[in-house]
Amino acid sequence: MSDVRDVVLLHGWGSNAAVWKTMAASLAPRCRPHAFDLPGYGATPACTPYTLDSIAAAVAQAAPPRCDVVGWSLGGQIALAWARRAPRQVDRLALISATPCFAQRPDWPHALEAEVLAAFARDLADDAPGALKRFALLQAQGDNDARGVGRQLRAALGTGGEAGAAALEGGLRILLETDLRGELSSIRQPALVLHGDRDQLVAPAAGAYLSRRLPAARLSVLRGAAHAPFLSQPEAAAAALGEFFDE
Numbered sequence: 001m002s003d004v005r006d007v008v009l010l011h012g013w014g015s016n017a018a019v020w021k022t023m024a025a026s027l028a029p030r031c032r033p034h035a036f037d038l039p040g041y042g043a044t045p046a047c048t049p050y051t052l053d054s055i056a057a058a059v060a061q062a063a064p065p066r067c068d069v070v071g072w073s074l075g076g077q078i079a080l081a082w083a084r085r086a087p088r089q090v091d092r093l094a095l096i097s098a099t100p101c102f103a104q105r106p107d108w109p110h111a112l113e114a115e116v117l118a119a120f121a122r123d124l125a126d127d128a129p130g131a132l133k134r135f136a137l138l139q140a141q142g143d144n145d146a147r148g149v150g151r152q153l154r155a156a157l158g159t160g161g162e163a164g165a166a167a168l169e170g171g172l173r174i175l176l177e178t179d180l181r182g183e184l185s186s187i188r189q190p191a192l193v194l195h196g197d198r199d200q201l202v203a204p205a206a207g208a209y210l211s212r213r214l215p216a217a218r219l220s221v222l223r224g225a226a227h228a229p230f231l232s233q234p235e236a237a238a239a240a241l242g243e244f245f246d247e
Contacts, residue, residue: 005091005245006064009035012097013171014163016041016131019072019223020157023230026238031245036062037077039052048172052178055080056081060089063145068092073227074171074200078239080180083187093191093214094241097199097227099206100180108181110203117176124168132157142198143226152231163175184213191217192244194237196225 009020017035024033024071039058040046055140056078063069068091071079076098084088099242104111115152123131136153140146163171197209211219220240222229230237 002006002245005031005104007031007033007245008059008063008069008165009033009065010059010069010071010075010078011035011038011041012075014135014168015072015153016154016163016220018159019153019228019231021156022234023070023238025239027241027245028240031068034063034067038075038167040170042161046166046170050166050173052077052081052174053085055174056085056161062088065089066091067222068094070094070096070120070241071098072096072230073098074175077174077178077180078157080183080187083189084183087189090189092245093189094185094194094244095191095207095210095232096194096237097196097207098193098201098210099202100184101206102175102202103177106178110205110209111164112201114176117172121169121172124165124172127167128165132163139201139227141200141226143228143231143232144198144224145171146151146226149226149228149232153228179189181209181213184210185215188215190244190247193217194222194229194240195219196222196227196232201227211243 011019017037020035024035027033037044047058069079077094090131103114140150143149193207211217222233227234
């Protein structure tokens with residue numbers, strides 16, 4: 001039986017599997033990376049209903065029977081839901097720019113105002129390509145290499161699987177409504193929380209919260225990186241992931 005670990009890479013809202021091209025190549029010598037489009041993106045059928053749990057179930061069905069999981073942004077929430085429902089399938093979790101709750105609550109300031117997400121929903125109806133490009137700019141904002149990160153995010157949109165309207169609308173609804181804070185203590189897999197200290201979309205405090213509330217987690221902060229640290233600092237991100245999966 002092979003010692004090589006299977007690692008599933010889950011992209012974020014409005015993106016696709018193409019965003020993992022460089023990272024998958026960096027990880028390939030030491031593991032088997034599996035990057036595929038989420039339900040409703042590219043050729044992957046959408047799931048019904050389009051909820052966090054149904055997406056996690058669809059991803060689990062497509063994935064190897066035992067694997068490690070890397071989840072970025074919305075993909076991080078999917079990874080958390082998957083790890084909770086299938087602890088015998090998911091061995092380790094790497095959560096990049098992830099948060100248990102994307103929208104602000106009275107007791108949760110480390111998030112976007114709900115109106116920001118609602119505005120993206122309205123923009124989607126009027127001009128979906130334009131809304132996705134603006135979201136790419138928001139993800140790059142604040143990064144030391146903001147221009148390069150934005151270029152890579154837009155390139156992935158042009159070369160990967162396009163998202164269907166149901167996936168985009170459903171994904172925004174998940175971002176607006178999901179709050180996983182009460183479930184973190186039951187997710188006991190070893191976890192690496194990887195966060196950029198300049199993230200304008202998910203506050204670094206949210207990553208720190210994850211690392212404290214998950215029972216077996218640690219935090220790694222990349223200085224000068226925003227919401228896509230694996231694109232702005234690919235060598236550092238790959239090293240952190242590789243070391244974590246080699247443990």
